[in-house]
Amino acid sequence: MRExxxxxLIIGGSSTGKTHYGGQIFxxxxxxxGQLKMRRSPDDISLFEEVLNCLGQGVPAGHTSxxxxxxxxxxxxxxxxxxxxxxxxxxxxxxxxxIMEARQIGKKWRRRIIGSDGWLFFIRLDHITAYEDISxxxxxxxxxxxxxxxxSEFKWSSQAHLIELLQFILHAKGVGxxxxxxxxxxxxxxxxxxxxxxxxxxxxxKELLQERMPLLADFTRATWEKDYFHIxxxxxxxxxxxxxxxxxxxxxxxxxxxxxxxxxxxxxxxDLTLPICTLINLLM
Amino acid sequence: MAGHxxxxxxxxPEVACNMGEEDYTNCPNYIGIxxxxxxxxxxxxxxxxxxxxxxxxxxxxxxxxxxxxxxxxGVLGPHNAGKTTLLTVFYLLLSRGRPVENRYFAGxxxxxxxxxxxxxxxxxxxxxxxxxxxxxxxxxxxxxLLHLAFRNQDQxxxxxxxxxxxxxxxxxxxxxxxxxxxxxxxxINRYADTFMLFLDSDALSxxxxxxxxxxxxxxxxxxxxxxxxxxxAIVWAKSDKAVPENIQSTLKESxxxxxxxxxxxxxxxxxxxxxxxxAFLKLLSWLLSGQRIxxxxxxxxxIMKSKDPLLSYRGR
Numbered sequence: 001m002r003e004x005x006x007x008x009l010i011i012g013g014s015s016t017g018k019t020h021y022g023g024q025i026f027x028x029x030x031x032x033x034g035q036l037k038m039r040r041s042p043d044d045i046s047l048f049e050e051v052l053n054c055l056g057q058g059v060p061a062g063h064t065s066x067x068x069x070x071x072x073x074x075x076x077x078x079x080x081x082x083x084x085x086x087x088x089x090x091x092x093x094x095x096x097x098x099i100m101e102a103r104q105i106g107k108k109w110r111r112r113i114i115g116s117d118g119w120l121f122f123i124r125l126d127h128i129t130a131y132e133d134i135s136x137x138x139x140x141x142x143x144x145x146x147x148x149x150x151x152s153e154f155k156w157s158s159q160a161h162l163i164e165l166l167q168f169i170l171h172a173k174g175v176g177x178x179x180x181x182x183x184x185x186x187x188x189x190x191x192x193x194x195x196x197x198x199x200x201x202x203x204x205x206k207e208l209l210q211e212r213m214p215l216l217a218d219f220t221r222a223t224w225e226k227d228y229f230h231i232x233x234x235x236x237x238x239x240x241x242x243x244x245x246x247x248x249x250x251x252x253x254x255x256x257x258x259x260x261x262x263x264x265x266x267x268x269x270x271d272l273t274l275p276i277c278t279l280i281n282l283l284m
Numbered sequence: 285m286a287g288h289x290x291x292x293x294x295x296x297p298e299v300a301c302n303m304g305e306e307d308y309t310n311c312p313n314y315i316g317i318x319x320x321x322x323x324x325x326x327x328x329x330x331x332x333x334x335x336x337x338x339x340x341x342x343x344x345x346x347x348x349x350x351x352x353x354x355x356x357x358g359v360l361g362p363h364n365a366g367k368t369t370l371l372t373v374f375y376l377l378l379s380r381g382r383p384v385e386n387r388y389f390a391g392x393x394x395x396x397x398x399x400x401x402x403x404x405x406x407x408x409x410x411x412x413x414x415x416x417x418x419x420x421x422x423x424x425x426x427x428x429l430l431h432l433a434f435r436n437q438d439q440x441x442x443x444x445x446x447x448x449x450x451x452x453x454x455x456x457x458x459x460x461x462x463x464x465x466x467x468x469x470x471x472i473n474r475y476a477d478t479f480m481l482f483l484d485s486d487a488l489s490x491x492x493x494x495x496x497x498x499x500x501x502x503x504x505x506x507x508x509x510x511x512x513x514x515x516x517a518i519v520w521a522k523s524d525k526a527v528p529e530n531i532q533s534t535l536k537e538s539x540x541x542x543x544x545x546x547x548x549x550x551x552x553x554x555x556x557x558x559x560x561x562x563a564f565l566k567l568l569s570w571l572l573s574g575q576r577i578x579x580x581x582x583x584x585x586x587i588m589k590s591k592d593p594l595l596s597y598r599g600r
Contacts, residue, residue, distance in 0.1 A: 133407065135380055138557040
């Protein structure tokens, strides 16, 4: 009896690197690299084609009109047997904005979440909002003489924002958290790894998360069983591309030779499908 | 403008419908308001979340109580003693990954409440930290509750609620426990599993230290009378200010007499211009490890009126 198709969601706010990852994964699969294969033609590959087109010319993908793409699906299979759909349910990150501002989850998104088996959760560490406070930076007498200005615009720290988001989507999925979770299995993807400043050589992604967002790290440790939570680093492009200065290596060697994941052991590996395959293995 | 619900215990459409209707307008209790068609595109109604993220009130608690029986930490002390600041520092330290003994953070349904307070004690681009504003009395009959969940060393999930209330409530409660405006203090007394009693070292060393000492003793005595064996953390807040020896020793003697289970802690956010991090963490660890003394309930059992002699039997 054939197993039902597994459903993996790619979740992350806008500008967290989902576009380039999608394009590069599509490119890898089309090129025949790795274990993943397309099990049939996707309904709409225009976005991925466009991304690969740009990369093939050595420039980054432009900001496409994200409103068009609210539900991208890549129908894949592994080893000719295991079928899975890789889904970008909220391509533009608009749904996530709705969650945080209106505290609602759109019905279509919720249906996707309920039907999902695994999540790839994109986090961009070089874009996080983090603050110094009195526990990290002492206040001095002289500092207290500042002119009392109108209070700065209040914005949650990124840690709190991401924890709340995870709490929401777990609730939307209807999973209780009294016991640690196995499903949905989750991979954190620390994207745009090459752009994160101050990374120690060989650091493991888990250690980096603990260093930069310890409250979120604790939350994931408390919520998922150890084997059902993985963290990878990701640089889909390998380096920043400049739209005004096409990259020669991309042009001559092709985008399928560029980009890497950082494994759980801190090793840079060229197989961008590794997080996806890791998740699938957990779901078997 | 949205409608509202007939059920006084339901806060839809701000949070999810109590009856479980995914679309709250389908609920029989919902009272809608005719929306004028202004040609705007209506957004599809989504699945509402049952918590607001701000500090919990009485109604929101139902959501949490469905998961575990939360431990309530009552925070008592005169106004301006630093109660809210201390709670905020707990959150800041956890956000920084500072370890708590035998436990680690497992989530919070009042992140909005915590972030709101933390904002005051953070460095912003155009201005430095400042103390959180005075916790106002408002019209509330119960305190705002801030939630933290932890996993302990046995991987059991525990929910904690910190009841942060204005100091004025306790000043009145100390004098008259049944005064008309002390419901909030009574709520904390009724439901808390552990207490923090704040001593304002600044007030106890200042010009009005005699009055401060007397009021504190009054509060301690009231607490002692209502304690029923529950543990108390005595928190010497603003410990960068030195309290005179005499006052210290008389207070310590009283605590020994009044509280069967207690421990003293000294904390400051200004000692040598920095916070006493270890002391805060030690206090938090102590609070989280408090056991429930007994199944604390004040439930009144109804008297059953029945003609059946067996059911009516009440013993000798």
